[in-house]
Amino acid sequence: MTTTATTPRALRPPRAGRANGQWAVDGTAPLNANEEWKQEEGGLSVRARIEEVYSKEGFGSIPPQDLSGRFRWWGLYTQRRPGIDGGRTAQLDDTELSDEYFMLRARLDGGALTLEQLRVLAQISTEFARGTADISDRQNLQYHWIRIEDVPEIWRRLEAVGLQTTEACGDTPRVVLGSPLAGIAADEIIDPTPVIDEIVERFIGDPELANLPRKFKTAVTGHPSLDVVHEINDVSLVGVVHPELGPGYDLWVGGGLSTAPRLAERLGTFVPEEHAAEVWHGVVRIFRDYGYRRLRAKARLKFLLAEWGPAEFRRVLEEEYLGYALPDGPAPARATTPGDHVGVHRQKDGNHYVGAAPVVGRVSGEVLTGLADLMADAGSGRVRFTPHQKLVVLDVAPDRLDALVSGLEALGLSVSPSPFRRNTIACTGIEFCKLAIVETKAAAATAITELEQRLADVTPALDTPISLHVNGCPNSCARVQVADIGLKGQLLTVDGEQVPGFQVHLGGGLASPERDEAGLGRTMRGLKVTADELPDLVERLVRRFLDQREGGETFSAWAHRVDDEVLR
Incomplete structure (x- = not known):
């Protein structure tokens, strides 16, 4: 199967000097080996081979380009081989570092889980991952010790309850961070759930967006605690109230850390809820078409924003991708409460949500099963993970709080943790x-x-x-x-x-x-x-x-x- 690079709207005049691999400037000819194999066959296509070949013939049947490249499009990385010390990390290649087991990332957009989904995640940990499970600071759940032979069955179980690993890794739009309090907080400015759902349903797994220069991180919140680390995502929509247009979103772009940290910048626009997914789509296509592809170390959106500045980025977004101007809008107010949501708090419906802290996000299949049992006893059908490696149990009636809190503490999920x-x-x-x-x-x-x-x-x-x-x-x-x-x-x-x-x-x-x-x-x-x-x-x-x-x-x-x- 051959994937064709999407043709940008219009080619800009090429810059003087060496090309940066911007499709809208330099054309789509790949300038490095990574870009070559992505155009030759995209990462999404490898799923069929995993199901039909590799899971049946075993780890040794997987060719290197799929193993170290395309597998990421489905949330799979080979994990580190035991016994290799840190001094050898930079000395060995991927083949030498890799074990014959995988880290598998379950994509949890908005960190949102039903009780049924939580039980499935717990069972996968227990049956296929040697009990491992880590809550990441991207609201995902990460497993280890996954065998290629078990991946199709894991997918079947996840997808049976509406979960997926699609584009959990790779040069793709990764998990959408969302407020853990979406839809339940009395002080919420706007519920981000419809926007997150629309982005996921329309665009995750879309081949047109599955070959980006690098990973693309998204965050959406409508809570005044500013609880999705919006300053370090490629694009963020942050709830605000426009003095004339009412609740909507403030748009931020170009954040990211790693070895060249840069905080995101406001574009100064107000995004109405009905346009939010379309605006997100415009930003990710700018990254696809104008992002730097020649050097992977310079391929994040933050480098493009550094060159253009927010005013030019806004102009390109409005004129080349949206076809209309966005109104100016206000900046978010200072955060009102901590964004990790730890502790016992009242919901707008009179029930409570309970935020708990595992130790640095590390849980297990046993702990997740225990959590599910506690939730069932408390009459709760929903839990959410946070971007701070915490979890929040929703919809707890006042008369069930004491039993839930004591049960969480017994599981090692502290509702009143030390500051450390x-x-x-x-x-x-x-x-x-x-x-x-x-x-x-x-x-x-x-x-x-x-x-x-x-x-x-x-x-x-x-x-x-x-x-x-x-x-x-x-x-x-x-x-x-x-x-x-x-x-x-x-x-x-x-x-x-x-x-x-x-x-x-x-x-x-x-x-x-x-x-x-x-x-x-x-x-x-x-x-x-x-x-x-x-x-x-x-x-x-x-x-x-x-x-x-x-x-x-x-x-x-x-x-x-x-x-x-x-x-x-």
Whole structure:
């Protein structure tokens, strides 16, 4: 099967110098091997081979281009082979790093699950994934130890309850982040559910959008807590109220982190609900047609926005893709409440929602089954995962709250977590990820336990959250540049030997009740800690902050104010 590149609306005059692989400027001829195989045969087509050939003939029957490329379009990555240390991550190729098992990502748009869907996810973990299950900071659920032989049956079970893995990875429109409180919050500006549903139903799996320059991340919220990390997505629709047109969305584009972090920018437009999916479609097509494809390191939308600026991006969107002008609109107000939604809160219908924190998103088939049983006993049929590695149980009657809360705590899902447990997230790390250099989940969990004990005396004084994000490599899946304390994995030399450690970033943050606006943290050159020293670092910084803060100063403001020596 051959896929034909979509022809852009009109070719722009080519720029002087070397082509960047922009279809609307340079034409669609591929400029690297990755672009060649994507045009030769798109990632969506590999599903038939998985079902008809690979699942029957086994791992050894899978050719490299499908294994390391097209499988991603269906949420599949080979996981890291056990026993390969972080020092060899950059030395080995994908074949040498890969085990014969897969990480499988279940795509959960809006993080929304019914009780029936939750039970299916739990069963898949137990039967096919050795009990593994991680809630990601993209609201997905990630499994490990998946065998290719089991993938068709996993798909059958997921799709029987309305779930999918389609475009959970790859150069595609990935999962749509959505407010966990969609449709239930009394203070909601607008319910994003119709927009998320329309985007997913119309465009996910569309071959016309299945060959983008790189991944494309989306977020939609209508809640005033600004709970979908909108500043670091390629496109975000954020609920606002226009003084004349009523509730709708403010449009943000061009956010992303990794090794070249950039916060998204407002285009200054107001997007009515009925146009929101169409506007999203326009933005993703701009990325498809104008995004840079020659170098993958420069292929995210943020690089195009950096060149064009928001005014030119808006002009192209309106004139070339929508065919009409969008009205100007207001910016979102400052966040009103924490966006993780942890704790017990009242819904607009008189029931309650209950937000709980696993340890850095790590759950299991057993925990998910226990959660489903608790929900059934509480009369709840819905749960939602959050972009902060938390979960929120919806529709709990007041007389069922106590039993649910105590049951969640017994499962290790804390409704009243310590500030360290609540505000720490971690990526997959070297346990399973082929890009990782250091271990993350266990290191973060150990640090949480240590900090709860060491800082018990000052915890009552922590009236502002201090976020700790632990990442296993420079790619920032755990968002280290927008954490109060961000730790980027790398190897350090101690007494002539390499040991796991972290580069430290301080003072970053996204929308919150404590911050007027998002900001990137300081990269502390020369401030590095071994994994064993992680709790020491955090304890030292927290105590210094509490000793030196001025008034109601946040940790981020303090970290940007004081001299480097104070932070070392």
